[in-house]
Amino acid sequence: MNSNSQKLTPGQVILRHQAKAPVDVTSIANELGINVWEMVLPEGISGKIFKDPLNGGESGYSIGVNKSEWYLRKRFTLAHEIAHFILHRDQIGDELTDDAMYRSGLPTREEAQANRLAADILMPAHLILRLKASGCDSPSKMADALQVSEEAMKIRLSYL
Numbered sequence: 608m609n610s611n612s613q614k615l616t617p618g619q620v621i622l623r624h625q626a627k628a629p630v631d632v633t634s635i636a637n638e639l640g641i642n643v644w645e646m647v648l649p650e651g652i653s654g655k656i657f658k659d660p661l662n663g664g665e666s667g668y669s670i671g672v673n674k675s676e677w678y679l680r681k682r683f684t685l686a687h688e689i690a691h692f693i694l695h696r697d698q699i700g701d702e703l704t705d706d707a708m709y710r711s712g713l714p715t716r717e718e719a720q721a722n723r724l725a726a727d728i729l730m731p732a733h734l735i736l737r738l739k740a741s742g743c744d745s746p747s748k749m750a751d752a753l754q755v756s757e758e759a760m761k762i763r764l765s766y767l
């Protein structure tokens with residue numbers, strides 16, 4: 608991270624990486640000072656964010672995603688953990704672990720906030736509108752372009 612990017616807010620960092628589809632979610636994490644690892648995690652655990660003074664990024668945190676899960680799933684998990692970092696950093700403690708339903712022990716409201724921000728990171732309105740304008744107008748085509756699951760795309764389109 609250079610001194611220039613440190614002045615950016617998380618929202619500005621995210622926007623910088625939303626210039627084109629698909630959104631480079633790993634670069635967003637890195638620029639926020641978080642290192643990202645594909646890890647062997649127990650079945651049913653999708654990912655976690657944890658204090659990692661030795662191997663973490665400049666923020667002192669790392670995110671681990673379950674390496675055995677599906678690629679699109681890993682992208683959403685990474686975005687969900689980034690959202691916890693931005694929204695709920697004071698509630699992470701040493702480690703926050705999300706199961707396959709994105710339940711970490713935080714209140715349901717916080718999980719819903721994290722899912723909502725994750726969807727907005729991966730599927731920003733301006734990219735959806737640009738895809739539509741270019742003729743990419745079905746949920747499955749948009750999901751392909753944005754590298755998200757069709758299910759996630761349909762949910763995102765429901766409140767566009």
Ligand SMILES: [Zn+2]
Nearest residue numbers: 705709711721
């Ligand atoms: Zn969560």
